[in-house]
Structure formats: C-alpha cells, structure tokens
Amino acid sequence: MVNGRSTKGRQRIEMKSIKGEEARQVCFSKRRPCLFKKACELSTLCGAEVAVCTFSRGGRCFSFGHPSTLPIADSFHDEHTLDGLTIGSGSHGSQGLTVEAVMQLLNANVGALGLQELEVLRKDLYMVQDMVKERSREVLEDAMRARRPPPQPRMHMVAMPSQIFFGGQSAGTMYTTFPSLSNGQSEGVHVNSLLHGSLGGRGNYFNGQFGG
Amino acid sequence: MVNGRSTKGRQRIEMKSIKGEEARQVCFSKRRPCLFKKACELSTLCGAEVAVCTFSRGGRCFSFGHPSTLPIADSFHDEHTLDGLTIGSGSHGSQGLTVEAVMQLLNANVGALGLQELEVLRKDLYMVQDMVKERSREVLEDAMRARRPPPQPRMHMVAMPSQIFFGGQSAGTMYTTFPSLSNGQSEGVHVNSLLHGSLGGRGNYFNGQFGG
DNA sequence: AAAACTATCGTTAGAAG
DNA sequence: ACTTCTAACGATAGTTT
Numbered sequence: 001m002v003n004g005r006s007t008k009g010r011q012r013i014e015m016k017s018i019k020g021e022e023a024r025q026v027c028f029s030k031r032r033p034c035l036f037k038k039a040c041e042l043s044t045l046c047g048a049e050v051a052v053c054t055f056s057r058g059g060r061c062f063s064f065g066h067p068s069t070l071p072i073a074d075s076f077h078d079e080h081t082l083d084g085l086t087i088g089s090g091s092h093g094s095q096g097l098t099v100e101a102v103m104q105l106l107n108a109n110v111g112a113l114g115l116q117e118l119e120v121l122r123k124d125l126y127m128v129q130d131m132v133k134e135r136s137r138e139v140l141e142d143a144m145r146a147r148r149p150p151p152q153p154r155m156h157m158v159a160m161p162s163q164i165f166f167g168g169q170s171a172g173t174m175y176t177t178f179p180s181l182s183n184g185q186s187e188g189v190h191v192n193s194l195l196h197g198s199l200g201g202r203g204n205y206f207n208g209q210f211g212g
Numbered sequence: 213m214v215n216g217r218s219t220k221g222r223q224r225i226e227m228k229s230i231k232g233e234e235a236r237q238v239c240f241s242k243r244r245p246c247l248f249k250k251a252c253e254l255s256t257l258c259g260a261e262v263a264v265c266t267f268s269r270g271g272r273c274f275s276f277g278h279p280s281t282l283p284i285a286d287s288f289h290d291e292h293t294l295d296g297l298t299i300g301s302g303s304h305g306s307q308g309l310t311v312e313a314v315m316q317l318l319n320a321n322v323g324a325l326g327l328q329e330l331e332v333l334r335k336d337l338y339m340v341q342d343m344v345k346e347r348s349r350e351v352l353e354d355a356m357r358a359r360r361p362p363p364q365p366r367m368h369m370v371a372m373p374s375q376i377f378f379g380g381q382s383a384g385t386m387y388t389t390f391p392s393l394s395n396g397q398s399e400g401v402h403v404n405s406l407l408h409g410s411l412g413g414r415g416n417y418f419n420g421q422f423g424g
Numbered sequence: 425a426a427a428a429c430t431a432t433c434g435t436t437a438g439a440a441g
Numbered sequence: 442a443c444t445t446c447t448a449a450c451g452a453t454a455g456t457t458t
C-alpha cells in the first residue's frame with residue numbers, strides 16, 4: 001500500500017541493461033510473450049511472414065514464427081547470403097531425384113533414429129502431408145481455372161551479401177546490410193517468392209558445398 | 213470532428229486479416245517499427261539475442277537483429293536442424309545423408325510434382341508415417357525394457373527440419389518443432405552454448421560466430 | 425520468479441492535413 | 442499511404458499474495 005494507492009503502477013524505466021540478474025530475467029519473462037504476441041498480430045493482421053528468434057542470456061532459445069519460423073529464417077539467410085543460388089546452372093532435375101529415391105532415403109535412415117527424433121519426424125510428416133494435400137488442391141484448382149494469375153509483385157532485387165562479423169562480437173548493436181536502413185533493420189525481397197522451390201538456397205548438400 | 217471530440221481515438225480491432233489491401237499495408241507500416249522497437253528493448257533491457265525477420269505480402273524483407281540478425285538466424289537454424297548431424301551409417305563427414313537433406317529433397321521436388329505424383333507421394337507419406345510410428349513404438353518398448361528413462365527433458369534434442377514451401381505459399385500455420393510449445397513458439401537450448409562453434413553446418417563464416 | 429493486481433506508460437486506429 | 446493529432450487500448454513496472 002502506497003499512500004492510498006495499492007501500487008505505484010507502471011513507472012518509466014531507462015532503456016539500458018537491467019542490472020539485477022533476477023530482475024532482468026523477470027523482465028525477459030514478461031516481455032518476451034508480448035513481443036511474440038505483437039509478431040503474431042502483425043502476421044495475422046497484415047498477412048506477413050514473421051519470425052522471431054530470441055536467445056536468453058542463459059542460452060535458451062525461444063522462437064515464434066508464422067507460418068513457420070525455420071523457413072523464414074532460411075529465407076532470410078538466403079536473402080542475405082544467396083550462398084546456394086545456382087539458378088540456371090542446369091540443376092533442373094538433373095539430379096535425377098525421384099520421389100522413390102527420396103522415399104528410399106527417408107526409409108533407409110529411419111532405422112537409425114532415436115525416439116524423440118522419430119516423434120518429431122512423425123509430426124513433420126503430418127505437416128508434409130498437409131502441404132502435399134494443399135498443393136494437390138492448388139494444382140487442381142489451377143487446372144480448372146485454366147488461367148494463371150500473376151503473383152509476382154515486385155522485381156527481383158539482387159543484393160550482394162555483406163556479412164561482416166567480428167567473431168560474433170560486435171561493438172554495440174550491429175545491423176544487417178541489405179538495402180540497409182538506419183538501425184538494426186534491413187529490407188529486401190523474399191527469395192522464395194521468386195525461386196518457386198527450385199532447389200536453391202543453402203542445404204544443397206548434394207552440391208558439395210557444405211558436405212566437403 | 214466527431215461530436216465534440218476531434219477524433220474517435222484508437223478503436224479496438226478484430227484480430228484477423230485486414231481486408232483492404234491498402235489498410236493492410238498501412239497497418240504493416242505502422243506496426244512493424246513498433247515490433248522492432250519491442251525487440252530492441254528486449255535485447256537492451258535483458259541482454260538477450262533477438263532477431264526478427266518479416267516478409268511483407270509483397271515479398272519485401274525487413275529485419276531487426278541484435279547483436280546481428282544473421283548469426284542468430286543461423287543459430288536458430290542449427291538449433292532446429294543440426295545439419296552437421298549425420299544419421300544413418302556412420303559416414304564421418306563424407307557425403308553424409310542428413311535428415312535435412314532428405315527433407316529438402318522432398319521440399320525441392322514437391323513443387324515440381326503433378327497431381328498424380330502428389331497423390332502418390334501422399335500415400336507414400338502415410339506409409340512412411342506408419343513406419344515411423346511403429347519404429348517409435350519399438351524404440352520405446354526397448355527403452356522400457358532396458359529401464360532407461362527414454363525422454364531427455366532439458367537436454368539437447370535433435371529436431372527435424374520442416375521447411376516445405378510451395379513457392380513461398382504455405383498451407384496454414386506451421387510450427388517449428390523443438391520442445392514445441394502450444395502456438396508458433398518453441399523453446400530450446402542454444403546450440404552454440406553447447407557446441408562452442410565446433411562443426412556447425414552453415415554460418416561459420418569466421419569460424420564460429422559467437423564464441424569465437 | 426509463478427500469478428494477480430493496477431496505475432501508468434507506450435502503442436496505435438482512425439481522422440485530418 | 443506521409444505526417445501529425447488524439448483518445449482509447451494494450452502492455453507492463455512495481456507490488457502484493
């Protein structure tokens with residue numbers, strides 16, 4: 001009880017690192033969900049893809065993503081590095097990858113997985129199924145419509161990657177550079193909306209760039 | 213002027229996709245900076261690493277990150293895929309087949325499939341799923357027989373990637389899988405705090421971005 | 425920090441320039 | 442959709458349970 005009032009209510013705080021370890025942790029616990037909520041609202045209201053990744057000081061990872069964090073993070077990566085971009089270099093199906101081959105690969109590896117991995121894989125498969133289903137529907141609709149609406153909004157903007165790290169340490173806030181904006185922010189064009197699932201991007205382990 | 217008041221002030225809005233293209237865009241323009249600000253505050257106040265990536269409907273990419281977006285996105289990726297992790301017969305760092313690779317193959321090919329192929333794939337996926345389920349059961353039984361506690365609670369958990377795109381379109385909200393929480397959120401342990409920049413797939417531009 | 429509680433601060437829908 | 446204004450809404454620091 002503070003002179004008649006039950007609490008002082010919200011007070012203004014300085015925007016700098018909170019000193020007390022405990023207080024800092026409490027603040028993180030309170031603010032993180034709100035950040036995620038904001039992100040969620042943004043994606044819901046505006047139909048945007050939004051991904052938020054946080055690592056607490058203790059190293060715990062929390063993330064939010066709509067429609068899914070990982071692809072957005074990947075897109076972002078591709079956007080800023082374009083490391084595996086091999087468009088036009090005859091990678092069109094030349095790998096001879098058939099569905100059967102993929103299934104065999106999956107098949108061959110399932111035996112080596114642990115319980116948790118299996119469960120995660122199972123969930124993923126559910127998702128893949130949903131997407132395949134959805135894609136089926138799309139293809140069907142397209143076929144019936146017999147017409148193709150042009151979904152390409154803006155022109156492609158090729159940007160050079162400019163990743164300058166200092167072993168991860170940076171002097172103050174470091175900001176990514178695409179068409180770089182003022183502070184910690186950058187702006188660009190979604191690669192995936194242009195590539196349309198051609199096997200680009202990172203993770204081309206069969207092109208030998210990481211698998212070495 | 214609205215009966216004595218100059219404006220109606222802020223009104224409550226429904227949390228669903230804004231219909232008008234223009235209004236939606238305006239909302240995005242207003243809310244995105246606020247989201248970034250919140251993210252900035254969280255990192256400043258709590259010393260957390262925070263990355264936010266957004267792709268507007270038009271495919272434009274906006275991001276915020278402290279200390280830097282890309283390494284955080286990479287860490288997140290590693291966290292959720294561990295793409296250096298070779299499953300299957302212990303081929304050490306060779307052309308190792310990773311789960312991610314498999315998923316990406318699936319990914320890359322789904323977009324190119326026709327309707328019939330999609331349907332076949334879907335059925336195949338059902339089969340694989342059953343297989344995975346069955347295998348799950350086996351592993352669990354084995355574990356129980358051996359009186360080992362099967363689940364690792366807070367420890368590192370290997371998660372599968374789940375990036376399935378159809379030209380950037382996705383069906384519904386998709387969530388990442390780690391110690392997966394209810395909605396669009398996940399939680400885990402920072403790989404880098406455990407691995408200290410050991411093998412890490414991508415992103416080791418300068419031999420480990422955080423611990424250095 | 426777990427929940428609940430407010431007084432207050434910061435955000436933002438809507439209108440107007 | 443740019444910038445500014447305003448009132449109302451939502452987030453949250455600080456406290457109590």
